[in-house]
Amino acid sequence: MSDRDTDQREQHDRTEAGADLTLTSITKRFGAFTAVDDLDLVVEQGRFFALLGPSGCGKTTTLRMVAGLEEPTSGRIEIAGRDISRLKPYKRPVNTVFQSYALFPHLDISENVAFGLRRRGVRDVKRQVGEMLELVELGGYGKRRPAQLSGGQQQRVALARALINRPQVLLLDEPLGALDLKLRRQMQIELKRIQTEVGITFVHVTHDQEEAMTMADTIAVMNQGVIEQMGAPHELYDSPATTFVSNFLGQSNLVRAEVVARDGERVVVDAFGSKLVAPTGRARRTEGKVWVGVRPEKVFLARAGSETGDDSNVLGAGTVSDVSFIGVSTQYLVAMPWGQELTVFEQNSGARDGFRVGDQVDLHWSAAHTFLLDADQDAHAGDESYAAMAGASAS
Amino acid sequence: MSIAQAGVTTEGLTGPEPAPPVRRRSKAGYLLLLPGMLWLVVFFLVPTIQLMATSLYDPNGSLETGYTMTGSISNYWTALSTFQAPFLRSLLYAGIATLLALLLAYPLAYAIAFKAGRWKNAMLVLVIAPFFTSFLVRTLAWKSILSDNGFIVSTLKDLHVLPPDGRLLATSVAVITGLTYNFVPFMVLPLYASLEKIDLRLVEASKDLYADGFTSFRKVTLPLSMPGLVAGTLLTFIPAAGDYINAELLGTPQQYMIGNVIDNLFLVQLDYPIAASCSVILMLAIVAMVLVYVRRAGTEELL
Ligand SMILES: Nc1ncnc2c1ncn2[C@@H]1O[C@H](COP(=O)(O)OP(=O)(O)OP(=O)(O)O)[C@@H](O)[C@H]1O
Ligand SMILES: [Mg+2]
Numbered sequence: 001m002s003d004r005d006t007d008q009r010e011q012h013d014r015t016e017a018g019a020d021l022t023l024t025s026i027t028k029r030f031g032a033f034t035a036v037d038d039l040d041l042v043v044e045q046g047r048f049f050a051l052l053g054p055s056g057c058g059k060t061t062t063l064r065m066v067a068g069l070e071e072p073t074s075g076r077i078e079i080a081g082r083d084i085s086r087l088k089p090y091k092r093p094v095n096t097v098f099q100s101y102a103l104f105p106h107l108d109i110s111e112n113v114a115f116g117l118r119r120r121g122v123r124d125v126k127r128q129v130g131e132m133l134e135l136v137e138l139g140g141y142g143k144r145r146p147a148q149l150s151g152g153q154q155q156r157v158a159l160a161r162a163l164i165n166r167p168q169v170l171l172l173d174e175p176l177g178a179l180d181l182k183l184r185r186q187m188q189i190e191l192k193r194i195q196t197e198v199g200i201t202f203v204h205v206t207h208d209q210e211e212a213m214t215m216a217d218t219i220a221v222m223n224q225g226v227i228e229q230m231g232a233p234h235e236l237y238d239s240p241a242t243t244f245v246s247n248f249l250g251q252s253n254l255v256r257a258e259v260v261a262r263d264g265e266r267v268v269v270d271a272f273g274s275k276l277v278a279p280t281g282r283a284r285r286t287e288g289k290v291w292v293g294v295r296p297e298k299v300f301l302a303r304a305g306s307e308t309g310d311d312s313n314v315l316g317a318g319t320v321s322d323v324s325f326i327g328v329s330t331q332y333l334v335a336m337p338w339g340q341e342l343t344v345f346e347q348n349s350g351a352r353d354g355f356r357v358g359d360q361v362d363l364h365w366s367a368a369h370t371f372l373l374d375a376d377q378d379a380h381a382g383d384e385s386y387a388a389m390a391g392a393s394a395s
Numbered sequence: 396m397s398i399a400q401a402g403v404t405t406e407g408l409t410g411p412e413p414a415p416p417v418r419r420r421s422k423a424g425y426l427l428l429l430p431g432m433l434w435l436v437v438f439f440l441v442p443t444i445q446l447m448a449t450s451l452y453d454p455n456g457s458l459e460t461g462y463t464m465t466g467s468i469s470n471y472w473t474a475l476s477t478f479q480a481p482f483l484r485s486l487l488y489a490g491i492a493t494l495l496a497l498l499l500a501y502p503l504a505y506a507i508a509f510k511a512g513r514w515k516n517a518m519l520v521l522v523i524a525p526f527f528t529s530f531l532v533r534t535l536a537w538k539s540i541l542s543d544n545g546f547i548v549s550t551l552k553d554l555h556v557l558p559p560d561g562r563l564l565a566t567s568v569a570v571i572t573g574l575t576y577n578f579v580p581f582m583v584l585p586l587y588a589s590l591e592k593i594d595l596r597l598v599e600a601s602k603d604l605y606a607d608g609f610t611s612f613r614k615v616t617l618p619l620s621m622p623g624l625v626a627g628t629l630l631t632f633i634p635a636a637g638d639y640i641n642a643e644l645l646g647t648p649q650q651y652m653i654g655n656v657i658d659n660l661f662l663v664q665l666d667y668p669i670a671a672s673c674s675v676i677l678m679l680a681i682v683a684m685v686l687v688y689v690r691r692a693g694t695e696e697l698l
Contacts, residue, residue, distance in 0.1 A: 069599050089602040102600035106618045115614075119605035161604070 019045045019080035019093075019168040021066065021201060026075035028061050028225075035061045037225035039075070043169070043203055043218070048195050050212035051205045053222030054248065054382070059205040060099070062222075063171045066203070067096045079168050090119075095162035099173040101154050103146035109133070109157055110142035116165040132164040135194065152183045159191070163198065172204045176211065188215055209249050213237070221245050223382065237295075239282045243373055246293055248382035253299070253342045254291040255315070256375065262286055267372060272338050276313040278370035289375035296343040298369040301332060304360035312364040318342070320359045330354055334361060450671035458665055467668065474672040478656050482676070485652040488567065488642075489635035492574035496582045496631050497624070499575070504586035504623075505616075509595075522583050534573055534644050541569050541645065565647045573641035578634065582627040589623025590616070625692050633681055653677055 023041040027034065036058040043049045051059050064070035066077055068089030077085045084092050095116065103112050110129050117125045133139050136156040146154055155175055162170055175191075176184045192215050195202045206212050212219050213233040220230040221244070229241040240246035243254060257271035267283045269276050271292050278292065294313070304317065321341060322333035325348075332344040332355060342363060346354070355361060449462075454470055456462035475482070507518045525533055541547060541563040548564075551557040563569050593616060601611040617624075639654030648655075653673060660670035 067603055069603070088607070089599075090605045090607050094603075096600070096603045098596060098600060100594075100596055102594070102596045104597060104600070104615060106615075115601070115606075116604040119610060165604070 019201065020078075021169050021203070022076075022078040023062075023066070024076040024078070026062070026065060026077065027073045028058070028065060028070065029073045034225055036065070036072075039225070039227060041220060041227065041230075043201060045080075045168075045201055046199050048192065048202045048204065048215055048217050050216035050219045051203060051222055052207065052209060052212040052219050052249075054207055054384070057222045058225040059207075059222055060173055063096070063173050063203065063205055066169070067094055067171055068092050069096075093168040094171060095165050095167040096171040096173065097155075097158045097162050097175045099175070099177060101146075101158040101175075103154060103157055103161070105146055107145075108142065109138065109144050109146065109149070112146065112157055113142075113161045113164055115161060120165075128164060132160045135163075135197075136160045136190075151178055152187060155179065155187065156190075159194070163194070163200070166198075167200065169201045169203060172202060174205055174207070176206070176208075184211070191215065213249070219249075221248060223248075238369075239371055240293070240373070241284055242381070243291060243377040243379055244382035246371070246373065246382075247380065248384070251296055251343060251383075252293045253296060254293050254373070254379045255336075255340065255342070257290050257292045257372075259285075259287050259290060259372075266367070269372065271315065272336070274313075274315050276315075276370060277311070277367040278372050279368060282370065283372035285372055285374045291373040291375055291377070291379060293371045293373055294365050294369055296331070297329075297345040299342070299344045299363050299365045301334070301344055301346060301355055301361045302364060304362055306362065311367050313367050313370055314362055314364045315342070316362045318361050318363055320355050320357050320361055323354065323357055334363060446671050446674055449667050450675045452668040452671075454666070454668045456668070458667075462667065470668050470672040471676065474669050474676060477669075478653065478673060481651050481653045481656045482673075482680075484567075484650070485636050485654065485677070486680070488571050488574060488650075488652060489632050489638075492571050492578065492635050493582075493628050493632040495571070495575040496579045497628060500579055500582035500586055500627065501624075504583050504590055507583075507587050508590035508593075519587070522580050522587075525580065530577065531640065531644075534577065534640055537569070537573050537576065538564065538644055541572070564645060565650070567646070567650050569645040570642050570650045570652075573645045574635045574638060577638075577641065578631040581630040581634075585626035585630065586620060586623040589620040589626075593619045621692060625689060628688075629685060633685070636681060637677060 021041075021043040023039055026036055026039045026041075028036040039058075039062065041062075051062065053059050061070060065072045068084070068087060068091075072085060075085070076083055079093060084094075104115065107115070110133070113129045113132055114125045117128060122128070129142070130139070133142060136159055138153060138156055138160070141149065141153065141157075146157065149157065155178075158175065159172075172191075176187050179187060188211055191202075191204075204212075204215065216233060218230065219233055219236055221228045221236065223244050229236055229245045236245060236249055240249065240252070243252075246252035246254065255271045257269040257276065259267055260270045260275070261268040262280070265280055267278050267280055267286050269278065269290060269292055276292050280286065283290075301320075315336065317337050318334035320332055321335040322331075324331045327348070329345045329347050332346065333341045334344060335341050344363065348354075448464065450470055451464065451466050451468070452462040452470075453465040453467055454473065503522070507515055507522075511518050539545060543562050543564060548557065548562060551563075552559060552561065557563075563572075597615055597619070598611055601615045602608075606614060636652075637654050639652060639658050642650050642652045642655050643658075657670050657673050657677075660666045660673065664670075
């Protein structure tokens, strides 16, 4: 018992130290190719931090540099103010849950989980392993071999094997990637529960934006070796900083416009003859050419010419070009006079009849939900369905 | 478990498929086994039985007078007591040669598997290159390498490792060197095959879990290469224990191994019953040792 108290006190001391993970100007080149480009990142102690980005953007490389399995070309990595950039992996207070799990096939589950403790000569391994297996709900599986477990069970062993060492930072490289959707959702909840329970900093790499949003306190969206934006999930969603983030995290309607007026709180733009208003706090650019953005579920459809509220933004004279029923909602595509198609999600509340292809409609939404982005950026950056379509038509 | 088994049984009895796929596959399996089985029966089982029978013939018979089957177990006592020394020498020489071959082959196989990069295939070819010439010629070559006025002996004398009148040829050193040299490739190849299969991410995982380079090798790489290590040591030890060429060419009768004794009994003395007894003893000794060894190495799950 007293053993356990010291354990916990040690644990407590460590957490009190404010063990932030800091990456400063981290660059990694493979030959001429730059996988991670001058990256700065601070992960606060005790956070569930998600590194989100498309395939090949450098997430794994970043994680491997933190773990010490890859050496940065330049830059510094610190934990709790201590520079660990040149430390060997086995000297870092960091453990990893690998994408492939990498469980030792020649050891049983208990010995897999005990591996780190045994290397450090910790006493009382058996009890700790037992407790850890209970935590991941695998009590009684200790004598099995990894090959005798299901994918989800192996995933939990990989988690237990890393977590039992009480690292200052736990790195998770798409640990749920190999699981089917249902198990993935279940494990997301599980992971979140365990993180809250143990209070260790989790850095979770994923390319599933839904996963990042449901689990993380803070998300960093990464693209081509740089971080595009970092913040709480709802911040990123409501106020994206770049076209990439606006498309990669959910969907966005982006319409070309020009700033015509601005005061302290609002920026007024002109989009194809319509005056639209955005809060200054959501404007990444307040002069010249901009993208006016709004999320599809924030937009309402109305019969052409009908009345709308005072603080509404309105884009008129659209024609419904496609209607897809998705159960809880209906997705409309509306062709605008300038040739662009905008997307609208409408809840199937049953309060009114839907629209049909060919109907003339106005789009309106609250000014508060409007954001402005730099018009120099590609409107389709990060839009996976667009990329897929472009790819398909090209081939 | 029981439900699944019951399911299988009822399916086999009442299922609409007359021939369940499992049974069809096993029939094909037996068919494929047939040539190998035949080969084994003709070239292994029959000669072994013949050998065992011969080992029990009346030792007073000869080729001219013919042999009678007297069930003379005493042949074994004669063989063991007369040729105790060559028996022990065989096991000792083969054991030392296997150990040396392992020490040479492991680093080599490791380097080929993990460090050779694009030279991997070239190095593998070099490992088997000696097989392009005959075993006999290669062993004869060692005779001149280790000869009294050869480079190695004179260098060792200069270094005072060997006394002025010392020699290598016709010593147990020469025989063990020859055995080691001849069987190293049989150690390298299975070791390489085992090492090459190891997922390097497991090594990374061990480093992530506080194992330094050496510990990582001891706890991950080495255990995962055990199947190759066991196969390699068996492929070296078994033929080395029965070898007679190396002792014949590089040694003197003082270094003769049981292979030389059997060779002599069969071909010179024409004492078939004792020769056969020696062969059977060697065979049983090796089988017993291999069984114990494989058990101890605990590689059943890995093989
Ligand atoms: N050892 C290496 N040598 C050369 N290029 C590499 C190496 N490792 C990674 N890269 C390149 O660096 C880029 C980033 O790779 P990384 O594995 O970090 O991507 P990722 O974001 O984890 O992608 P995914 O989601 O597909 O796992 C990729 O373009 C990859 O081809
Ligand atoms: Mg990756």
